[in-house]
Amino acid sequence: MTARRVAAAVGSAGGWNIVRLASVESTMNEARRLAAAGAAELSVVRADVQTGGRGRLGRNWASPVGNVYSTAILRPAIPTHRAAELSLVAAVAVADTVARFAEPVRLKWPNDALLDGAKVAGILLESVIEGAELSAVLVGIGINVATAPELPDRPTARIANADADTIFTALLEALEDRYRQWRADGFGNIREAWLARGPDLGAPVTVGQGNERIEGRFAGLGNDGVLLIELAGGGVRRVASGDVIG
Ligand code: BTN
Numbered sequence: 385m386t387a388r389r390v391a392a393a394v395g396s397a398g399g400w401n402i403v404r405l406a407s408v409e410s411t412m413n414e415a416r417r418l419a420a421a422g423a424a425e426l427s428v429v430r431a432d433v434q435t436g437g438r439g440r441l442g443r444n445w446a447s448p449v450g451n452v453y454s455t456a457i458l459r460p461a462i463p464t465h466r467a468a469e470l471s472l473v474a475a476v477a478v479a480d481t482v483a484r485f486a487e488p489v490r491l492k493w494p495n496d497a498l499l500d501g502a503k504v505a506g507i508l509l510e511s512v513i514e515g516a517e518l519s520a521v522l523v524g525i526g527i528n529v530a531t532a533p534e535l536p537d538r539p540t541a542r543i544a545n546a547d548a549d550t551i552f553t554a555l556l557e558a559l560e561d562r563y564r565q566w567r568a569d570g571f572g573n574i575r576e577a578w579l580a581r582g583p584d585l586g587a588p589v590t591v592g593q594g595n596e597r598i599e600g601r602f603a604g605l606g607n608d609g610v611l612l613i614e615l616a617g618g619g620v621r622r623v624a625s626g627d628v629i630g
Contacts, residue, residue, distance in 0.1 A: 398560050401427045409436040412524045415455035419512050419520040425459040450530025452548050456523040464518045469571045471495050472609045474507045474523045476577045480558040485543045491581045493611045502541035590630035
């Protein structure tokens with residue numbers, strides 16, 4: 385599908401180059417196209433509407449007008465296995481953003497932002513690999529503002545006291561700040577910031593991984609961002625992917 389561009393459509397804020405579209409299938413696809421064409425680090429695609437918005441684990445992401453839909457192009461010089469850290473960098477930046485307008489904000493591993501216990505934003509990371517190298521990481525972020533589309537398995541919320549333009553500006557600031565912090569200082573401070581808004585230590589947690597369910601208690605995050613679950617039978621399980629369902 386061809387993306388329809390709003391007039392001129394290119395702007396800047398902070399260190400960002402912004403491409404603004406009226407409607408697109410998914411900002412992930414448009415960002416991937418721009419990345420392949422050589423788009424610079426800190427480029428970001430924003431659309432007013434997505435006709436085929438995507439969520440994690442192959443789900444749809446309903447994308448009516450009035451919410452924030454954006455994908456940032458980052459080009460960190462890191463080995464591919466470290467790209468997962470950016471998932472938590474984005475989560476902390478989204479939590480910072482939402483918290484400027486509403487509280488209480490909590491994070492659910494790896495990167496769901498919850499407002500008053502209901503999902504207010506979603507984050508989707510995709511890597512762009514060239515040869516064996518990580519060429520770019522695409523950080524897709526959706527924030528509910530005008531509407532909170534229903535999800536089959538969890539309650540949803542929206543930021544009701546600001547518009548999408550204001551929230552997008554705040555998001556760019558927060559994402560740039562957290563990304564620069566991560567690049568300068570490494571993952572440690574991001575991990576701490578995530579934990580400050582994460583579940584209480586010892587809280588019950590259930591993760592679905594395909595047909596398997598892993599149940600236990602939240603035991604923190606590994607130094608690489610993996611979820612640590614203390615199992616009832618003893619031992620700690622490291623979970624690098626999956627869906628926290630309880
Ligand atoms: C999730 O929680 O499942 C992740 C949702 C990610 C949605 C955003 S909206 C902007 C970007 N474009 C997409 O198609 N998806 C992400």
